[in-house]
Amino acid sequence: MVSIYRKGGSPQRLAEAYDRTVGLMGTPVESRHAVTSYGRTHYLAAGPAGAPALVLFHGFCFSSSGWVENIRELSSAYRVYAVDLPGDINKSEPERLIRSKKDCAEWFEELLQAFGIGHAHIGGHSYGGFVAMIVASLRPSLVDKLVILSPGAGVLPQSSRFFVRCMLAGFLPSERRIHALLDDMTGEGNTINPMLRRQVVVALQNALPKVKLLPSLLTDDxxxxxTAPALLLIGDQEVQYDAERAVSRARAVMPDVRAHVIRDAGHGLPLEKPGEVNGLILDFLGEARLMNGVG
Structure with missing residues (x-):
């Protein structure tokens, strides 16, 4: 198994911090593992077993608990699978790492097979948004609708300043530096869940991501x-790139996208504005259900 832990790092401390955040989700969640050729992928499942599937991918250095403000509302209408991305700081147990876009698409296909479903809505925040875009590009037949929240690169390159600050927090993980990074990513006047913030500190001080597929700019092709209908949401205080330019490129290139800039929000969009984001996601996904005669 590929280990994410630093020398002297504690898996128990990380698991305890993760579980404390999950305990705040306000809805029953099941902790499970899906067996793939890349190892055991951990995920949280919530919502009615017979409901349409929604697979969620978290941001870099977070975990499936990063959906703490979203999973209760989203699972009211969908069977939600919040996945721990292999190689990041979470409960997945990778045997080999995802090193390319092709690997990522292959892993996702195996994941759906393990879930016992043939297709799903998918969504992602930050790095998870980048992952969701790769999957939708390389396995379009498996994706019903796509939700992209503040994607890591993808539509525009990340700023070098943002990249450097993330690297420093990873390699020199003082509590002050990690909190400063989280503050920088959060829109002015907004907050993110303090238990989740604490989890990120514990995570980075005990482990280091081994992710090999890094965020990058996707080509026009x-x-x-x-081809799946897509919803792209980016905060007007996004720190990676200019939000308006990102939305403009998506509208110009993607075949079927609704792209919006959310006011008074930063990179932590689904954590900063959960009510607004949850509502927009449910409205967007719900249209497909209505058109198919469901609900």
């Missing part, structure tokens, strides 16, 4: 292959 890659974006054009995303």
């Amino acid at each position: 890659e974006l054009k292959r995303i």
